[in-house]
Amino acid sequence: PSGYNLWLPYSKISESPVLKEYTDITKTISLPGASQTLQIARTELNRALKKMLGAPPSVATSLRADPTLLIGTKDLLPPELQKMVNDDLSRAGDEGFVIKSVKHRKKKILLISANGDIGILYGVFRFLNLMQQHQSFVKISLVDYPKIDLRMLNHWDNLDRTIERGYAGFSLWNWQKLPEFIDQRYIDYARANASIGINAVSLTNVNANALILTPMYLEKVKALADVFRPYGIKVYLTARFSAPIEIGTLKTADPLDPNVKQWWADKADQIYSLIPDFGGFLVKANSEGQPGPQNYGRNHVDGANMLAESLRPHGGNVIWRAFVYSEHDADDRAKQAYTEFVPYDGKFMDNVLVQTKNGPIDFQPREPFHPMFGAMPKTPLMMEFQITQEYLGFSTHLVFLPKLYEEVLDADTYQQGEGSTVARIIDGTLQNQKISGMAGVSNVGNDMNWTGHPMAQANWYGFGRLAWDPYLSSETIAEEWLRMTFSNQEAFIGPMKEMLIKSREAVVNYMNPLGLHHIFDTGHHYGPGPWVSELSRPEWNPTYYHNADAKGIGFDRTPSGSNATEQYAEPLRSRLNDPDTCPERYLLWFHHLSWDYRLKNGKTLWQGMALKYQEGVDQVEEMIATWKQMQPYVDQVRHKEVQMLLQIQLKEAKWWRDACLLYFQTFSKKDLPEGVGKPTRTLEHFKSLKFPFAPGIRPQWN
Ligand code: BDP
Incomplete structure (x- = not known):
């Protein structure tokens, strides 16, 4: 097909x-x-x-x-x-x-x-x-040769084959038919990964189910590991911290309890007897309700090192996620992972990697790089990108993500002077790490074309290429992928390369321009919901992030506000603190500014924001026009599919523009500037929209 x-x-x-x-x-x-x-x-x-x-x-x-x-x-x-x-x-x-x-x-x-x-x-x-x-x-x-040791896909696949934040069908892993039945898809999947150098996969959701660690499932995991091995791929599993209670007989999962330690050591022995090259555990602990060492008054180091101890005799790794923010901590969510983890630098065992999302909040269309990068010189920090498009229009919108990845990897942290780019921290060269890694949350499911949107295959490909070489340019990747996937004709490559490269900025423009973030509707994170304000945890509400009021809009993260900028090194910190030197793409991430604040182009903030939303819509129109010309170079089925998807994308870009501008207008009380399309529906209409068919939502959020 x-x-x-x-x-x-x-x-x-x-x-x-x-x-x-x-x-x-x-x-x-x-x-x-x-x-x-x-x-x-x-x-x-x-x-x-x-x-x-x-x-x-x-x-x-x-x-x-x-x-x-x-x-x-x-x-x-x-x-x-x-x-x-x-x-x-x-x-x-x-x-x-x-x-x-x-x-x-x-x-x-x-x-x-x-x-x-x-x-x-x-x-x-x-x-x-x-x-x-x-x-x-x-x-x-x-x-x-690969510049990064662990080049890894993280699947957020549940054991019932639903995929958290998955938009391309159900999980590839057919637990019911394994281990006897080896679906050809496992082989084709391994082959695709090997073709771009991916050498590690974590099979299960970070919101973990302990059952995967029981013998009946481990037999099945072994079958997959056997398929993947000759392709150079090692299997990892997510370890639920409370597993000793849930699938064992213990009353506690306290990492300092000798029985708990023994339980994990035995578990590791059992896994390695089946899978001698098992990669190790990926762990989400004490985050969004997941159990962890803090349930027992212990900390992340205690938890990670206990697991690392159990894997060490076998050569396995613990990948401990730093995606934490607490409902009890009133401080800016963007600061919490850094605050919690940086003091632990140097305390983790050397088979522990700390996995950090690219930005300090959560896979937004654009975020500044996570300030932890470079701030833990004695700890291997592993990058976590999202390939699946949770906040990026699912597999409906065309967004070429290598452009986003490149922006993060090229960012200069200044942690060890100029040139301390995120790429050099991730590949371990700047701080002499013994091990390095980059993970991508997979966008693959059992859809016939693997990724739902035909063009989203480029994001899987591009992630793999950047994990292999984080210094590749997104343009090189776009060109490689287009030539391989479709055609070598210059009349195709030129316009399509431009279209892919621009697609990332388009989505930022029509969703979250000028540093806006997390203004998505509840749970599914698909369409706009900037008005949402009554969720139980403050930092789940879009209003927490945009702070729009009669005076202006934005999150003040300078010393007069949350002072999150303090977590960045100089001279970057000072640059971010001053709205005049803060890059405009991060303006409202770091500053609360008046609606009349003057942008570099002379427009007021209100005008500039409205025009950015419009620009996003215009960019999707351009993509549609370009794609139309590409008919001679693409098979009919895919041409038609992408064409239909782009029409949805256009409709939804306008939805974003209209819903956000109508809502923010209730504060700014200003007219839309010339050139911005007039909304055809009311704010009440947009607020009333429901999205019950969204795939990939966490069950507890339904
Ligand atoms: C958020 C997702 C949630 C994940 C969480 C994580 O909304 O489904 O469980 O990240 O990364 O982006 O743990």
Whole structure:
């Protein structure tokens, strides 16, 4: 079905110079070695070359005398070739590879080599990636290796196969039929991940169910781990902190209780007896009602280290989430994770990573980077991005997220002077971490095209590429993905690249311009709800975040307000504190300003905000116009799907604009500036809208 093949369609190549080069290169192929991983590489090559070049290639499992394409780990190469890649491979590490055009016995050959089998698989996938982009290999000399150790997908999949914040169907994991029945989808999923270098997956929701740790489920988890292993992927599970009570016989889950420690140590032994390379536990504790060490008067360090102790003999990791904010803490929610975690720097065991969302609130269309990045130099901080579009229009709106990820990764924290970018903290180079990681909350479900919106596949792809190399530009990623997935025609690539890149700003404009945030309607977080003010916890209410009143709008996080800016290093802190130097994209995140405040373009804040909402709507209109032109390059089914989705997106961009402006107008008491579309419905109408069909809501919020 349309889109099932993701970025691996291996479309037939008809351009003759490219075809000629590729046919020559692949005339005789050697890929020696018997491991499962190498067999997968061979199968992939066969399948891809057959589709792209027409004729089935011959991939030999032995070292041929004169191959045109030689693919092998270093130890399998003839000595003179070993010498040629020696230096490259000393940089490439366990998972990297080299793709190099070299002279061998007076003939030019293409060599793909690596230190280990997984490097070969990654190298083959990259070779095919470049072929799909019609790149030439004549002069290639490419060494590449992952800059981040753990490149991980977090699935928020419940055991009943619903997915929290999932908008692409139900969970891929069919617990009922496992372990005997191995759905082809597990294999296709692993293959897609390996093609972009993802090497870890956490299977279950962070709002965890302890049952996953019982033997009957672990048997099933083992079956998945066995499928994923040859693709270089390790399995993690979410550990519910109260599991010793819920599935054990203990009365407590106190991390300092010897029986509790023993329970987890036994549990780890049991898991590793089934899954010898089990990755470890991902834990959400004492956050949004999840149990944790604080239930027993202990702290995050006690909890994380106790679990880390149980995994350490087996080489496993604990990934402890820092997404915490307390209903008892009256302080600005944006400050709470930092306040709670930074004092623990240096106290976690070395198989603990602290996983932090990209921004200090919660996956908003735009947030400043989380101030914890760089502030815990003795702790490996792992990035958590959201690939699924909880606050970004679900799988209905087209939003190219690598642009968002790039903005965060490139941000300068100044924690160790200029150039202390988030990317350098995440990859561990700035602060010399022994382990590094980046996680993305997956947008994959059992929809035929995996991600619901056909274009949302780009976000899975882009996340993987950035986890591999956080210094890649979003433009490079957009171009790669477009060429692989659809077409290499320049008339397609140019406009579509621009459309993807701009799509992120469009959604910010029509949802949350100028630093506004969390003004979504309750529970589902889909449409606008800036008026919502009566939820039980203050920081769940949009009014808490925008603070609109007759005088103005915005959250004062400067020293005259919550002083959250204090958590950022100088000179950034001072810049953020002054509305004149605070980037306008974060203005209302950090400042409460009068409706008449003058923006850089001379407009008042009210005018500027209204015009931004309108700009967002205009940008969606442009996307529709661009997409219309792309018909010749895209199959009918997907073209139609995206076209319909863009029409919904336009309707909803207008919904956002009208609902927010009508509501904020009740405070500003000002007319809409010229150029801003007039709302056709009343504020009361927008307030009355319900959204009962929203997928992915937490059951307790229904
Ligand atoms: C929020 C989601 C909620 C998650 C929570 C988390 O609304 O469903 O459980 O984050 O990350 O974004 O733990």
